[in-house]
Amino acid sequence: MHLLLHDGPTAADAPGPRTGGLPLVPAGFTWPHCDECGSPLKFIAHLPLDHGTAAVFLCDFDPGACSGWDADGGANRAYLFPPGTPLLPAPAPDDSDAPTLLPTATALHPATTPDGRPGVGRLGGTPDWIQDPETPTCPGCATPMAFAAELEDDTDLNFGDSGRGYLFTCRPCTRAAFLWQC
Numbered sequence: 001m002h003l004l005l006h007d008g009p010t011a012a013d014a015p016g017p018r019t020g021g022l023p024l025v026p027a028g029f030t031w032p033h034c035d036e037c038g039s040p041l042k043f044i045a046h047l048p049l050d051h052g053t054a055a056v057f058l059c060d061f062d063p064g065a066c067s068g069w070d071a072d073g074g075a076n077r078a079y080l081f082p083p084g085t086p087l088l089p090a091p092a093p094d095d096s097d098a099p100t101l102l103p104t105a106t107a108l109h110p111a112t113t114p115d116g117r118p119g120v121g122r123l124g125g126t127p128d129w130i131q132d133p134e135t136p137t138c139p140g141c142a143t144p145m146a147f148a149a150e151l152e153d154d155t156d157l158n159f160g161d162s163g164r165g166y167l168f169t170c171r172p173c174t175r176a177a178f179l180w181q182c
């Protein structure tokens with residue numbers, strides 16, 4: 001288990017763990033849209049994992065209106081790109097109504113112990129649920145997905161009020177899912 005500590009501004013296409021910036025995606029990737037309101041989703045986190053690279057998107061068209069807290073609601077999207085997949089920064093779609101990027105790209109420093117920098121989340125371990133557990137079921141193989149990472153509400157990330165985002169993956173299916181609680 002690693003803590004993810006706030007490590008200051010970074011490049012939009014930085015390869016390390018970060019919130020904000022641009023998603024690093026495979027060729028042919030299509031920017032996801034919200035199933036509920038149709039707006040392009042906002043890219044919130046790039047998280048390299050030992051079994052692939054995760055990219056997390058969340059609808060922020062009208063905060064609280066679409067069910068981005070729900071792993072199955074279609075108002076968020078999480079991807080797991082297999083290790084070795086060539087990844088390139090994806091340009092954000094131009095949409096004046098829905099923000100598609102966070103205001104800043106923030107590097108997240110994986111650490112085993114706190115060192116005074118604010119914690120933004122963590123990698124691995126077990127989910128620190130705020131509400132009842134909501135481990136998603138993998139749509140590919142119908143088994144519970146494995147917990148991969150957690151992100152805390154902060155100035156750029158909005159998961160309700162002092163909420164927490166949870167990333168899960170299914171390694172065999174190379175799928176990911178995201179939800180949040182507050």
Ligand SMILES: [Zn+2]
Pocket residue numbers: 034035036037038039059060061062066075
């Ligand atoms: Zn939406």
Ligand SMILES: [Zn+2]
Pocket residue numbers: 138139140141142143170171172173175
């Ligand atoms: Zn699966």
